[in-house]
Amino acid sequence: MTQVMKGVRILEVAQFTFVPAAGGVLADWGADVLKIEHPTRGDAQRGLGVLQKITLNEHRNMLMQHPNRGKRSVGIDIYTDEGRELLYELAKSCDVFLTNFLPSARRKLKIDVEDIRKHNPRIIYARGSAFGDKGPDRERGGFDASAFWARGGSAMLVSPPELGGPLQQPGPAYGDTIGAMFIAGGISAALFHRERTGEAVEMDVSLLSSGVWATACSVDIAMDLGMAPFKSAMPGQEAAGTNPFMGVFRTADGKYLSMTVLTPGPYIRDTFEHMNLAELADDPRFSTDKALMENAAVARPLLVEEIAKHPMQYWTERLATMQGQWAPVQDVFDVSSDPQVTANGFIFEVESADGSGRPMRLVANPVQFDHEPVQNTRAPEAWEHTELVLMEMGVEWERIEALKAKGAIA
Incomplete structure (x- = not known):
């Protein structure tokens, strides 16, 4: 597989799916993605044990596998001075800082763009947010069901008026996964720009901007007409309109x-x-x-x-x-056995961490290079690579032990 991002290093301080899934795409493409997780809590999504009455196996949790495949997990408490100093040291060797922490949290933790660039002026600073980096909702958090699906216009576009209300988003992490590709694409463009000009940019993608882009043709027409012209029909009641085919x-x-x-x-x-x-x-x-x-x-x-x-x-x-x-x-299970999906390598296998030996099947990102399907490894267990990454940095074992004793690392 052609690894177009081989040699690129991503420092990810993010949780849940939207922004981490962008890191997963970049890992698919060959980047070394260092996922920073709290030494006791880890990514907040690791604590999600049930999804729509489905019990999740922590070692086969697809909500963690999907956005985090191919990464290395490093347990650092960036709420401590010692942990934050380690983060800054890591940033010196990275090309991209990727985060979805809210502006207030970034300021409190001293991981905003100016803080990180004190230690690496050439780092690309990539933010993912619910509603964008400007405006009255800049400080608000949000998930894709609200920021992408509801506020971006999709919910009303697919909901027949006869239902009396909007349909819910189709499945977990729907807008998150779509928006993550925009982040990965933006980072790729930013790296290309830095290669050409030497300039490191700041980059923003939001769930709202992703949702509005998904409905862009409809929004464009609505703006031109001064109204929302599209109405979805109830199943079995589709109007023939002018085309019965x-x-x-x-x-x-x-x-x-x-x-x-x-x-x-x-x-x-x-x-x-x-x-x-x-x-x-x-x-x-x-x-x-x-x-x-x-x-x-x-x-x-x-x-x-x-x-x-x-x-x-x-x-x-x-x-x-x-x-x-x-x-x-x-349905989504039909998709997994679609012969066209299989023939094109749109699904790939990774090893399992649960000891069963049964591989896990994951959906590949939609981009292929040189006709080759994605190959990658499973998502890391929490803090799986802390010691290895710190030793790669040149941190002495005595310091590692001392940091562990203080709870600054896992």
Whole structure:
């Protein structure tokens, strides 16, 4: 695997998923990511034992594995003078300081940009936040369900008015994972800029900015019209609109396929033939692009009826050669066995830390270099690499023992 970030060192002072997942991406790409964790508490997410009634195995906790694969965990209490001095020493050898601590916490702990750059003027200072580094909500914390999903516009875009309220975010760390890629991309650009100019920049990505970017096309149109024009339809009640080849259709076994033949004109005959409705391609109501659009409300029920006659497996085989665009609607477990996902290496395996020998499967970041899938190691156990990293720094064993005795390190 081509490690485009090999030789880059990241100093991460962050918790939960949004910002740590960016460190995980950079580790996928070959960076040495040093995750600083409190010597007794560790990352706050390690203490999450139950997720939606699912008991989490601390040694196979996917909420820790996903954002922290490939890192090294160093237990330092940065609330102590001794621990903070160690952090500054580490910063001298790092290219990026990555954090999601709130401004007030950064000031209190003396880890703000000016504090870190006293010890390394060339370090890139990367911040992830809920609402951005300016404005009245700068000091507020937040999670993706609120800052990304709700406030960024996604919740209302996907919620039919008939529901009487907005839908919840689809699954844990949804906005966190999306936003993390923006942080990783921003850091990559900042490193490139420093390489070209010698200038080390400050960089900000927020859950709110990520959420607004996810809905950008809709927001752009809304601003131009002076209103929110988009309304989501209830399942089974999608309006045919002007294109009957768009929408979700139920199969005989209760599954769904999504058709997105955005420009139906060139595909009218091919689509009807694959739908076992070849005769409709010669029906003057549907045989041309203009006629199909005008009679969409008539054509759609015919498609709904035919698709409902056969199970998903039938349609998967039947539509394999269809020229227009379609896809099965899958749940997250279906995704894990999707042959296209497997063929492209979008999921990879890491060793387990629980002693079972059963590997853990993780989703790879979506970027590949030179056609090669991601290879990485599991997330570290808390404080797994403290002594090793400190010895790499040249810290003598006597000092390590003394720091342990004071509780400054784990």
